[in-house]
Every structure is written in structure tokens, then in C-alpha cells.
Amino acid sequence: MRDNVTDPNAASRRDFLRGSSVAAATAVLTQTAQVGMDEAAAEALATQQISAQSGTISVTLQVNGKALKTEIEPRSTLLDVLRHRLDVTGPKRVCDRGSCGACTVILDGQAVYSCTTLAISSQGKTIRTLESFDTGEGGVPHAFHQNDGLMCGYCTPGFVTACQALLEKNPNPTLEEVKKGLDGNICRCGTYVGVIQAALDAAKAIKV
Amino acid sequence: MTQADRNEPRRRNASKLFYGTEPFVDDLPAQGDWHGGTVRSRIAHGRLIRLKFSPEFDWSQVVVVTAADIPGKNLVVCHEEDQPSLCDGTIRHYGEPLALIAAPDGELLHKALRAVEPVVEPLPAVFDPFESLKGETRIFGKDNLFLEIPISKGHAAKQFASCDVVVETNHFTPAQEHAYLETQGMRATLEGNGVRIEGSMQCPYYLVAGVARLLGIPETDVRVSAMQTGGGFGGKEDFPTMLAGHAALLARKCGRPVRMIYSRSEDMAATTKRHPAWIRRKTGLSRAGQFLAMELDVVLDGGAYATLSPFVLSRAALHAVGPYRCDHVSICARAVATNHPPNGGFRGFGCPQVHFATETHIEACAEKLGVDPVELRRMNLMKPGDAMPFGQLLGPGTYPGVVLDEALHRSRFEERRAEIEAKNRTSERRTDSGDFEKRGIGLAMFMHGTGLNAYWEKSVRSRVRLAATAEGQVCVLTAQAEFGQGTLTALAKIAAESIGLADSDILIDHPDTALVPDSGPTVASRTVSIVGSLIHEAASRLRQHIEERAGLAAIYDPRRLKAAIASCVSGGDSMVFEAEYSPTDDTDDANTWAPPNAYPAYALGCCVAEVKIDTLTGEIGVVDVHMICDAGAVVCHRLATNQVFGGAVQGIGWALTEKLAWNESGGMRNASLSDYAIPSAADVPEIHAHFLDDQHSERYRYPIGLGELPMEGPGPAIANAVAMATGRRPRRLPISPEWIVCSQGPEES
Numbered sequence: 001m002r003d004n005v006t007d008p009n010a011a012s013r014r015d016f017l018r019g020s021s022v023a024a025a026t027a028v029l030t031q032t033a034q035v036g037m038d039e040a041a042a043e044a045l046a047t048q049q050i051s052a053q054s055g056t057i058s059v060t061l062q063v064n065g066k067a068l069k070t071e072i073e074p075r076s077t078l079l080d081v082l083r084h085r086l087d088v089t090g091p092k093r094v095c096d097r098g099s100c101g102a103c104t105v106i107l108d109g110q111a112v113y114s115c116t117t118l119a120i121s122s123q124g125k126t127i128r129t130l131e132s133f134d135t136g137e138g139g140v141p142h143a144f145h146q147n148d149g150l151m152c153g154y155c156t157p158g159f160v161t162a163c164q165a166l167l168e169k170n171p172n173p174t175l176e177e178v179k180k181g182l183d184g185n186i187c188r189c190g191t192y193v194g195v196i197q198a199a200l201d202a203a204k205a206i207k208v
Numbered sequence: 209m210t211q212a213d214r215n216e217p218r219r220r221n222a223s224k225l226f227y228g229t230e231p232f233v234d235d236l237p238a239q240g241d242w243h244g245g246t247v248r249s250r251i252a253h254g255r256l257i258r259l260k261f262s263p264e265f266d267w268s269q270v271v272v273v274t275a276a277d278i279p280g281k282n283l284v285v286c287h288e289e290d291q292p293s294l295c296d297g298t299i300r301h302y303g304e305p306l307a308l309i310a311a312p313d314g315e316l317l318h319k320a321l322r323a324v325e326p327v328v329e330p331l332p333a334v335f336d337p338f339e340s341l342k343g344e345t346r347i348f349g350k351d352n353l354f355l356e357i358p359i360s361k362g363h364a365a366k367q368f369a370s371c372d373v374v375v376e377t378n379h380f381t382p383a384q385e386h387a388y389l390e391t392q393g394m395r396a397t398l399e400g401n402g403v404r405i406e407g408s409m410q411c412p413y414y415l416v417a418g419v420a421r422l423l424g425i426p427e428t429d430v431r432v433s434a435m436q437t438g439g440g441f442g443g444k445e446d447f448p449t450m451l452a453g454h455a456a457l458l459a460r461k462c463g464r465p466v467r468m469i470y471s472r473s474e475d476m477a478a479t480t481k482r483h484p485a486w487i488r489r490k491t492g493l494s495r496a497g498q499f500l501a502m503e504l505d506v507v508l509d510g511g512a513y514a515t516l517s518p519f520v521l522s523r524a525a526l527h528a529v530g531p532y533r534c535d536h537v538s539i540c541a542r543a544v545a546t547n548h549p550p551n552g553g554f555r556g557f558g559c560p561q562v563h564f565a566t567e568t569h570i571e572a573c574a575e576k577l578g579v580d581p582v583e584l585r586r587m588n589l590m591k592p593g594d595a596m597p598f599g600q601l602l603g604p605g606t607y608p609g610v611v612l613d614e615a616l617h618r619s620r621f622e623e624r625r626a627e628i629e630a631k632n633r634t635s636e637r638r639t640d641s642g643d644f645e646k647r648g649i650g651l652a653m654f655m656h657g658t659g660l661n662a663y664w665e666k667s668v669r670s671r672v673r674l675a676a677t678a679e680g681q682v683c684v685l686t687a688q689a690e691f692g693q694g695t696l697t698a699l700a701k702i703a704a705e706s707i708g709l710a711d712s713d714i715l716i717d718h719p720d721t722a723l724v725p726d727s728g729p730t731v732a733s734r735t736v737s738i739v740g741s742l743i744h745e746a747a748s749r750l751r752q753h754i755e756e757r758a759g760l761a762a763i764y765d766p767r768r769l770k771a772a773i774a775s776c777v778s779g780g781d782s783m784v785f786e787a788e789y790s791p792t793d794d795t796d797d798a799n800t801w802a803p804p805n806a807y808p809a810y811a812l813g814c815c816v817a818e819v820k821i822d823t824l825t826g827e828i829g830v831v832d833v834h835m836i837c838d839a840g841a842v843v844c845h846r847l848a849t850n851q852v853f854g855g856a857v858q859g860i861g862w863a864l865t866e867k868l869a870w871n872e873s874g875g876m877r878n879a880s881l882s883d884y885a886i887p888s889a890a891d892v893p894e895i896h897a898h899f900l901d902d903q904h905s906e907r908y909r910y911p912i913g914l915g916e917l918p919m920e921g922p923g924p925a926i927a928n929a930v931a932m933a934t935g936r937r938p939r940r941l942p943i944s945p946e947w948i949v950c951s952q953g954p955e956e957s
Binding site: 073083084087089090092093094095096097098099100102129130131133135141142144145148150151152153154155156157160179180182183185186187188189190191192193194195196 | 225231314388391888
């Protein structure tokens with residue numbers, strides 16, 4: 001759903017909004033999300049022989065190295081399940097429709113918006129949130145700290161996670177690649193200058 | 209970054225935020241909380257006949273609260289007593305709360321909300337303030353006028369006759385959505401005879417007053433704890449009073465903790481916005497360019513209830529002329545009721561609107577006279593001792609001309625303008641994408657009086673408290689909330705420096721009204737300026753006490769001071785020191801909205817913006833922004849710089865991309881972050897922040913508010929840059945690519 005972090009040449013959020021009328025953009029986003037849900041839901045339901053009408057199913061998710069089991073409605077998003085069932089509250093709910101990045105998690109190495117990812121389709125995959133990141137001086141959070149890459153802190157988990165995913169894929173990003181890589185995340189306090197510098201510094205620190 | 213910046217204390221709770229361990233209200237563990245939601249109106253104006261509850265839903269699973277369940281007064285406590293907490297029979301705007309529901313889980317809550325149907329009788333609605341003033345549809349009082357503020361100096365009407373040139377322009381600035389990333393959220397728990405509120409807010413004591421009045425209980429039975437708040441920008445100034453009341457009503461009815469967390473679309477549709485403003489400006493000038501007479505009309509769309517409109521209007525009226533001198537001025541400022549959801553406080557608080565009008569109007573005046581707009585400004589800028597239209601004299605050390613010169617110098621404005629003019633004239637350069645690009649550079653001055661206006665600052669009677677611990681550390685107790693500005697860090701630094709202790713020996717946390725005195729709301733750029741000065745005062749009392757007990761030497765060494773404080777505490781001294789705000793001069797009690805000494809000091813700014821415009825697609829990009837700020841002493845350069853960056857980014861959004869669309873019921877149609885475009889990393893140009901900080905001047909000994917100031921420059925600076933690039937003057941924001949490409953003629957009507 002969200003791969004511009006991993007492919008610096010892919011269209012960013014802002015390119016996307018610019019390139020299409022707002023109404024069209026919304027329609028496409030909604031459609032994409034639904035297609036993703038339908039396929040995943042169908043697969044999970046077929047294997048578990050469960051009625052699509054109502055009720056809950058049991059899922060096991062690999063979150064930050066732990067296997068966590070819970071009961072969910074099949075339509076639950078990964079964000080809902082992380083926050084409300086598993087008490088993993090790092091990822092934040094902000095826009096709830098894949099346009100701000102505050103809910104970003106790393107799913108099998110890819111940065112994804114957990115608000116538009118189904119929990120059942122995340123089974124069997126490795127889910128990482130910022131709670132699992134390196135808290136030492138070589139880690140991404142430390143670089144954010146050094147560069148004042150936050151104000152209110154609500155977008156911060158998403159930025160830190162997107163940055164982590166970016167650097168795992170591309171350890172030597174240019175300024176443009178950083179800007180593009182983090183363009184799926186928004187910050188209303190406007191702390192972009194610190195965030196961008198943090199990403200560049202983190203790239204250096206990881207190599208040391 | 210200077211050495212001083214590197215030595216500054218880090219943001220206090222930063223690591224917790226980076227590792228995701230600082231909880232926001234919706235991060236609190238479930239604890240058996242019920243989830244609260246709101247049944248809202250879908251019409252703009254009408255009578256609520258009744259609520260129809262679907263018989264297909266099992267209502268025994270949930271609790272419902274309507275106006276009839278309110279034990280106290282059905283009121284959202286603010287200035288005017290016009291806004292009910294829950295609909296009192298008349299619906300006055302789209303999204304108005306009609307009833308509340310709490311359910312054991314979120315899924316059931318949504319089913320319940322869908323099973324209620326309001327039965328309504330619609331009435332004609334009015335969305336245009338000028339229509340509203342005709343009074344055919346009654347929303348507020350007899351005339352739909354929340355407040356009118358007339359300010360008059362000299363004889364403007366007469367003076368126009370003797371002017372060589374008269375220029376008149378109309379301006380419009382739009383509503384703006386706060387889009388704080390954390391939506392409004394509140395949790396209420398029954399505690400003893402009363403209620404405990406935790407959540408996202410700017411002004412904890414507003415909630416104490418509001419919840420007590422709504423529940424009909426003493427204020428001492430309401431305890432409010434502000435949590436880390438995910439952005440406010442003014443949007444969490446008045447609105448949380450309503451939400452806390454709703455959560456408290458539900459908690460009382462179901463006997464359990466209730467949390468109410470708005471969804472993004474609900475938050476955008478139902479909460480306040482920046483006031484849209486219509487401003488007419490007329491200026492008479494001499495041939496040489498002196499401002500001789502001015503007439504200004506300011507009309508704000510206040511929405512359906514007064515909320516903070518009178519306060520926003522007051523600030524707009526007091527700043528309407530900007531930092532310019534004119535002996536004959538007539539200002540008429542009005543806040544008008546319409547059937548839009550109420551508009552409220554938003555960073556700048558009326559100033560961005562009037563500065564946009566002033567700074568784009570001046571360029572039109574310069575064009576008419578055929579003079580350089582920079583020179584026209586310089587000729588008319590105030591100096592210390594010059595009088596503002598409402599009578600206040602500009603204070604010592606306040607030199608707008610110095611700020612202007614610094615901006616011209618740092619941005620190389622004149623050189624850059626000449627280069628751009630030459631390039632725009634000689635060729636339409638091809639850009640990489642094969643389209644045509646034009647550039648422009650523009651400038652705007654702005655100013656912001658610190659704190660609430662003198663009348664209101666006096667009436668708040670802010671108090672702060674310092675309390676020493678047995679270890680010799682000092683707790684700073686204020687009601688100031690942390691929502692990104694760095695409140696905790698800045699106030700702790702002020703305390704550390706004023707007392708003489710190490711920063712690590714200062715303890716400060718999010719405010720809890722059970723522990724902190726009422727030091728007033730966290731608004732109006734007053735935190736480091738007003739509250740900071742009270743901390744300084746209380747600190748000097750503490751130092752005096754130590755000096756008396758342990759001698760002068762003890763207070764000049766942090767370690768000895770800490771030991772002396774500890775020994776005073778163990779010796780049984782009451783080591784609690786308070787300070788209360790007292791105005792330095794007599795304020796005119798009768799003049800609530802335009803007191804003659806309106807603000808203790810004015811922060812000044814100048815913004816220079818360079819834009820590039822693709823003349824084929826109309827795309828506008830901001831390529832470079834210089835922000836020169838004169839806000840007295842800067843407490844923490846890192847935090848202050850971030851504030852300037854952030855304000856500039858919000859100003860860029862307001863100027864270019866943030867366009868609110870209304871539905872037929874006057875509600876926000878594009879209530880999502882995919883349809884309402886706030887700037888992303890890719891939209892942010894190089895921003896150069898510079899602070900004037902002349903250590904030798906008295907003005908720079910104390911901080912003057914900075915939080916709102918930087919929001920106020922980019923709008924008009926960008927508009928002036930676009931005018932240079934296109935040859936047409938934008939009269940309204942946001943400036944859209946469609947306007948660049950499609951509009952005809954030199955000015956927008």
C-alpha cells in the first residue's frame with residue numbers, strides 16, 4: 001500500500017495529490033484499500049472456514065519478535081488490533097485513511113500504513129513498530145533526539161519508523177531521497193527541517 | 209547552530225516521545241473504559257423535535273445522555289453564555305451535538321450512533337456574514353452581531369479630502385483547519401464526589417470551570433490533568449471544555465470511566481477553524497508617500513456561537529493598522545454570527561488576517577504612487593513613542609525599521625528582486641519539465657502583542673508556585689500545557705536560571721489542577737513571557753529566603769544552593785514561593801476590548817518569501833523563506849527556531865494549499881487529511897530563522913511572546929511574491945493554481 005519509502009522514484013503522497021484531482025484521489029485510495037482488503041479477507045476466510053457475516057476470529061501476529069494471539073473481527077485494521085487489542089500504542093491513529101503516515105509500521109521489511117492494512121492479512125509476517133528499535137546512539141530515535149526532530153510528538157513514531165525502513169532499504173540516501181522517502185508522513189507542527197537532518201545523521205550513525 | 213544552542217537543555221520529554229512511551233490520552237490502557245460518542249445534527253439551522261431511537265437496537269447495552277440529563281447548567285463556559293453543551297431545542301450549525309452515547313466498546317458505540325435519527329424541522333440558514341447582518345435569520349441576539357469594536361483616532365473621514373492619492377482594496381482570508389495530528393480526546397473518571405478529567409488540552413482550568421458548572425458541583429470536585437497533547441495551535445483552547453463536559457456527563461450516567469476520542473472526520477467537521485475575514489482597507493497618502501488617513505472594515509465570520517470570537521476580533525482590531533504610523537484612523541471591526549460551526553482561536557488569533565490585508569494593500573498603494581513598496585513601508589513604520597490608533601505608545605527599543613533592514617540584508621532582497629525582474633523580463637525560462645517558470649520575491653511586516661489584552665490578563669490573576677523538595681530540588685507548578693512548543697523545557701530553564709540551580713534540579717510535569725495553581729490559559733504567546741516572568745519573580749523570593757538563611761555566598765553556587773535549599777526544607781521552613789500577576793500600569797477597566805495599554809510589549813517580524821510559478825500549470829512553489837523575528841530574549845534557541853519553522857510552514861499552507869470546502873449545510877465537506885492538503889516535507893523550502901537579540905538593549909532582557917508570530921508573515925509575503933511573478937495581485941487566500949492560470953485582469957474581484 002505504501003512503498004514510496006522503499007522506492008525513491010515512486011510517486012510520493014504529494015506528487016499523487018498534485019497529479020490528480022482531489023475527488024479522483026480519494027476514489028482511487030478508497031478503491032485500492034478495498035481491493036487489498038477483499039483479497040486478503042477472502043484468503044483468510046477460506047483457510048479458516050469462517051462465515052463472513054459477523055463474529056470474531058482468532059489471529060496470531062508476530063509483533064516486535066513476540067507471537068501475540070487475539071480475537072478480532074475480520075475487518076479490523078492492523079492499527080486497530082495493535083492499539084486496542086495488543087496494547088502496542090506507538091503507531092498513532094491520525095487520518096485513518098492512508099494519507100498521513102502516523103500509523104506506519106514495518107511489515108516484512110516494508111513500511112506500510114497500518115490503518116489501511118488488514119490485521120488478518122498481516123498474519124505470518126514480521127511486524128515491527130518503533131518500540132523495537134535500537135535505543136542506543138546508533139539508532140534512528142537518537143538521531144531524532146539530537147536534531148530536535150519533533151514538537152508535539154504525535155507524528156514522531158511514524159517518522160521514526162518510516163526513516164528506519166528507508167535506511168534499511170537505502171543506507172545512503174541523498175537529501176532528495178530522504179525528502180521523497182518521508183513524504184508519506186505529515187507533521188502539522190512543521191518540524192520537517194529537524195526530521196530530514198535526523199534521517200541524514202542516522203544514516204551516518206548506522207554506518208559507524 | 210551556535211555553541212549556546214548546543215549547550216541548551218534538550219526537550220524534557222523527548223526521549224519518551226521518540227521511543228513511543230509518553231502516553232497521549234488514547235494510549236492509556238483500556239482499564240474498563242467505555243467509549244463515548246456524539247449524535248450530531250446534519251442540518252445547519254432548525255428545531256430538534258425529538259430523537260428517534262431505532263427499536264431494532266438493544267438500548268440496554270449502552271447509555272444515552274441528552275440535555276435533560278444535565279444536572280447543572282446546559283452551557284459551554286466561555287465568554288458569552290450562548291452555547292449549550294447539548295442541543296437545547298434549536299440547532300444552529302451542522303455537527304451540533306444533540307445527544308451522547310457511551311458503550312462498552314467502539315464497535316457497539318458505532319452501531320448505536322447509527323441507530324439514532326434526529327427528527328428535525330429545518331429553518332432557513334445563513335452562511336454569509338453580510339447576509340446575516342440584515343437580520344432576517346436570527347442566530348445571536350437581536351442583530352447577529354457578537355461584537356463590534358470601533359476604534360477612532362483623529363478625523364479620518366475629513367482627512368481623505370486633503371490626500372493626494374486614495375487607494376481602496378478588498379481582501380478575503382479563508383478559514384483554516386488546525387489539523388493538530390492528535391484529534392480531540394478526553395477521559396472522564398468518577399473520583400470521590402466529583403470527576404477527574406485527563407486529556408488533550410491547552411487550558412486545564414477552563415475545563416475545571418466548565419465541568420463544574422455543567423454538573424452543578426463545586427470546582428474543587430473537578431480535577432483536570434493535561435496529558436502530552438498532540439498539537440493545539442489554538443484548537444484546544446476552548447473546544448476541550450465542551451468535550452470534557454460530554455465525557456463527564458457520560459461517566460456520571462454509566463458509572464464508569466468514559467473516553468471520547470474524535471475520529472479525524474468528526475474532528476474536522478465539528479471543531480473550530482480560523483475565522484474567515486473580509487477586510488476593506490482605504491488609505492489616503494501624500495504625494496511623497498506618507499499615510500495621512502486610513503479607514504478599515506474588518507468582518508469576521510464567527511459561526512453559530514460566540515466562543516472566542518470577541519477575543520479574536522479584539523486582537524484583529526488592535527493590530528489592524530500593523531506597525532505603521534497614521535494620525536487619522538477609523539476602524540470598524542465586527543464579529544458576526546452565521547450558521548457555520550463556531551470559529552475559534554488559531555495561532556495568530558486575528559493577526560494573520562489583518563496583516564495579510566495591510567501588507568498586500570501597501571503594495572497596491574506603492575504601485576499607485578509609483579514608489580518602491582519597501583521605501584513606502586520604511587517611511588511610515590512606527591518608532592518608539594509613536595501612538596497606535598487606540599492610544600498605546602510603541603515601547604522603548606521597539607524598532608520595526610531595524611527588523612525590516614535586517615530582513616533586507618539577510619535575504620539580499622534588493623539584489624534578488626533585481627535579478628528576478630531581469631530574468632522574468634528577458635525570457636520565459638524552460639524548466640526541467642519543459643514548462644514555463646516565473647519567479648517572484650515578496651516581503652511582509654507583522655507584529656504581535658504578547659499575552660491576553662491588558663484587561664483580560666489582569667482579570668485572570670495568574671499565579672505560579674515553586675516548591676522545594678527535601679533533596680534541594682525545586683518543582684515548578686504552573687497550569688501551562690505542553691503541546692509541542694516546549695513549555696516544560698522553557699519554563700524549567702527559566703526557573704533554573706532564575707533560581708541558580710542546574711537544569712536537572714528543576715522538576716516540572718504536565719499540569720494537574722490538584723497540584724498546580726491557575727497560571728492562566730496556555731494561549732496568546734504568554735507562556736514564557738507572562739508565566740515565565742512570574743516564575744522569575746517567585747524565584748527571586750526563593751533566593752532571598754536562602755540568602756537570609758545561608759548567606760549571600762550560598763546563592764551563587766548551584767551545589768551550595770541545592771544543599772541550602774535542602775537544609776531549609778529539613779529545618780521545617782515552608783519552602784513554597786508564589787508570584788501573582790499584577791499589571792505594571794493602571795488599565796482602563798471600562799475598556800474590555802481596546803484598552804489603551806493593550807499589551808505589555810509587541811513582538812515584531814519580517815518575512816521574505818521567494819516563489820516560483822509554472823505559468824502553464826499554475827503550480828506555485830515556495831523556494832526560500834527568511835523569517836526575522838524580534839521577540840525579546842530568546843529562552844531556548846532550538847525551541848524558538850522550531851517554532852519559527854513551524855509557524856512558517858503553517859503560513860505557507862494557509863497561503864497556498866489549505867482550502868476548506870463547505871457542504872450545503874455549512875459543514876466542512878473535505879473533512880479528511882487526504883482532501884485538505886497541509887504541507888508535507890516536499891512543500892517545505894529552505895527556511896532561515898533569525899532572531900534579533902541585542903544584548904545591550906533593555907528590550908532583550910525578557911522574552912516577548914513568540915509562539916504565534918511566525919504564522920503571520922508568510923501569507924502576505926507569498927501573495928506579494930506571486931504578484932511580482934504574475935503581475936496580478938492576489939486579494940484572497942489560498943492562491944490556487946487555477947487563479948494563476950485562469951483569472952483575467954490585474955486584480956481579483
